[in-house]
Amino acid sequence: MNSRSQWVFRLSFLAIVALVMIAIWLVLRQLGMPVSFAPVALSDWLVHQGEFGPLLLMLLMVLAVVVGPIPTLPISAAAGLMYGMYTGTAIAVAGALAGSLIAFYLARILGRDAVQKKLEHNPLFSAQGSQRFLFVAVLLTRLIPLFSFALVSYAAGVTAIHLWRYALATTVGMLPMTFVFAGLGQSFEFNPVLTVIAAVIVLAFMSTLPIYLGRHPNSRLARWLHLNGDV
Secondary structure (H helix, E strand, C coil): CCHHHHHHHHHHHHHHHHHHHHHHHHHHHHCCCCCCCCHHHHHHHHHCCHHHHHHHHHHHHHHHHHHCCCCCHHHHHHHHHHHCHHHHHHHHHHHHHHHHHHHHHHHHHHHHHHHHHHCCCCCCCCCCCCHHHHHHHHHHHHHCCCCCHHHHHHHHHCCCCCHHHHHHHHHHHHHHHHHHHHHHHHHCCCCHHHHHHHHHHHHHHHHHHHHHHHHCCCCHHHHHHCCCCCC
């Protein structure tokens, strides 16, 4: 595929995603989706959507992940409040995973080649980047709700992580908090202090781990992560 064809494909993909997101937003608004994303408001709206409620909730989650500014935690809480802890978690996770895959592919198609050329020797962005380290990084950032779900999805798209590893890390990482917020439903409370502390710990770990591995290349952890590349 020549350079011109690549750009036509990339722009076409971007246009399709943009049109789909606009269409989802217009449909949801036409069906009376509330301006407020409070769990109670969302659940009250879903009550009137009948059997289409779970699908609309998934579409809202997809929109929240791909577009970014829309918060995902209240949607998870509304899912639990409306459909129960287990079913609500399944609906929220399915929608979030679908949205994260769209964002991942969008970033990979639009920016992966450029990033790889500029950082071809970086173990996280080169074609031989450490898959296990990237898996751990995505998993940890998914565990902390302070990290933007959309931002992590787009950032992962320009790294060397394989799709199946990204999907697995995303699913496993978001399950605990999604389950918690779906279970708490209307009564959920977001503790920003604890979340910031947890995020700082994760960032410190992710920042110092490469330094430790560089100084201890023969350690058990270094051999497991295998920074020079793995399957």
